[in-house]
Amino acid sequence: MILVVKFVDRSGIIQEYFFDLVHVKNTTDLTFKEYIFFVLSHYNFDIQNIKGQVYDNAGNMHRE
Numbered sequence: 001m002i003l004v005v006k007f008v009d010r011s012g013i014i015q016e017y018f019f020d021l022v023h024v025k026n027t028t029d030l031t032f033k034e035y036i037f038f039v040l041s042h043y044n045f046d047i048q049n050i051k052g053q054v055y056d057n058a059g060n061m062h063r064e
Contacts, residue, residue, distance in 0.1 A: 001032065003039055 001024045006016040020039050024031055040047050 001035060003036065 001022045003019040003022065004016060005019045006014065009015050022035050022039060024035055037047055040050070
């Protein structure tokens with residue numbers, strides 16, 4: 001899974017950065033959520049204020 005962080009900086013400019021590459025054991029929505037929260041928490045991101053959007057392969061996410 002590739003994690004890309006996209007945000008608007010203090011000048012109002014949209015920034016987008018490659019953040020991390022993580023091997024996941026499967027492609028369920030719960031697994032993605034767990035890995036995303038783990039990676040962001042590891043880097044001390046406040047996950048309470050995060051909003052997400054997915055445009056690619058959203059059909060792969062399903063519950064086991």
